[in-house]
Amino acid sequence: DTGVSQDPRHKITKRGQNVTFRCDPISEHNRLYWYRQTLGQGPEFLTYFQNEAQLEKSRLLSDRFSAERPKGSFSTLEIQRTEQGDSAMYLCASSAGAEGDTQYFGPGTRLTVL
Amino acid sequence: RKEVEQDPGPFNVPEGATVAFNCTYSNSASQSFFWYRQDCRKEPKLLMSVYSSGNEDGRFTAQLNRASQYISLLIRDSKLSDSATYLCVVNSGYGGATNKLIFGTGTLLAVQP
Numbered sequence: 001d002t003g004v005s006q007d008p009r010h011k012i013t014k015r016g017q018n019v020t021f022r023c024d025p026i027s028e029h030n031r032l033y034w035y036r037q038t039l040g041q042g043p044e045f046l047t048y049f050q051n052e053a054q055l056e057k058s059r060l061l062s063d064r065f066s067a068e069r070p071k072g073s074f075s076t077l078e079i080q081r082t083e084q085g086d087s088a089m090y091l092c093a094s095s096a097g098a099e100g101d102t103q104y105f106g107p108g109t110r111l112t113v114l
Numbered sequence: 115r116k117e118v119e120q121d122p123g124p125f126n127v128p129e130g131a132t133v134a135f136n137c138t139y140s141n142s143a144s145q146s147f148f149w150y151r152q153d154c155r156k157e158p159k160l161l162m163s164v165y166s167s168g169n170e171d172g173r174f175t176a177q178l179n180r181a182s183q184y185i186s187l188l189i190r191d192s193k194l195s196d197s198a199t200y201l202c203v204v205n206s207g208y209g210g211a212t213n214k215l216i217f218g219t220g221t222l223l224a225v226q227p
Contacts, residue, residue: 031213042118042201042217043158056214091157095213102148103215105157 002026004106006092012112013082020078021109025094032075033103034067035091036060043091049075050097082113117141120202120218128226131192135221137185137202144216146205147178149187151198152220158201161187192225199223 005024013019025032030051035043046065048056051072061067064082069075079086089110093103120137127133139147147164162169164176164185175188185202202218 033214035215040122040219042203042219043215045214045216048214058214093215101213102160102163103213105159107157 004092004094004104006090006106006109008109009107010110010112012114014114015082015084017082018078018080019082019111020076021090021092021111023075023077023092023094023106025073025075025092026104028096029094029104030072030097031095031101031103032069033093033095034075034077035093035105037089037091037108038087046077079111082111084113087111087113115140116218117206117216118202118204118218120221122219122221124222124224126224126226127192129192129194131225132188132190133192133223134189135187135200135202135223137187137218139183139185139202139204139216141204141206141216142180142183144204144206147185148203148205148215149174149176149185150201150203150217152201153198158217161200189223192223194225194227197223197225 032049034046037043049069064080067077089108091108092106095101095103149161150158151161152158164178168177173190199220201220204216
């Protein structure tokens, strides 16, 4: 499968714990995006990388959230001191890099904070 | 006001029906427009891009009215397999500064046998 992959697919954690998610984009896609989707809503933009540079962060991304893409390939999203309100589907997408190009989404990581 | 607004539905239609979804967006500087489809508990997948001239892909027709900041999707001859949530999506990127997608809440379509 050469699509976007995410790991883990599901994560259940207790409030206050730290969690880390991984995203592997489509090979040679230089843009990578993180979105969050809660029940009944469309995905909301969190952050965006072009190669290893993090170019934009949403106000939704509080200081408990950090994302990295150290070598311009895979990316990680870490949430520290999780809260129940962090429960959501975390979606990763990648694109080839042209303006307005198609973003391809991974299957998502579903986070449940107890 | 949300940046992208669409009727959440649900739209319950019989097989073979024609159904239309509408969407409005607030940022007049938006550059690119899409319809994504999302099946229950799955990731969004691109259905089609939307152009000012209108575009068609089989049973699906999308249209964009920049003056009214309005996007539409028409599905003809609905199939059971069309049952899904349809997300109206706007790319806010301009001038190379960003490329983030702004999603509507989605419209749920249920095609009945």
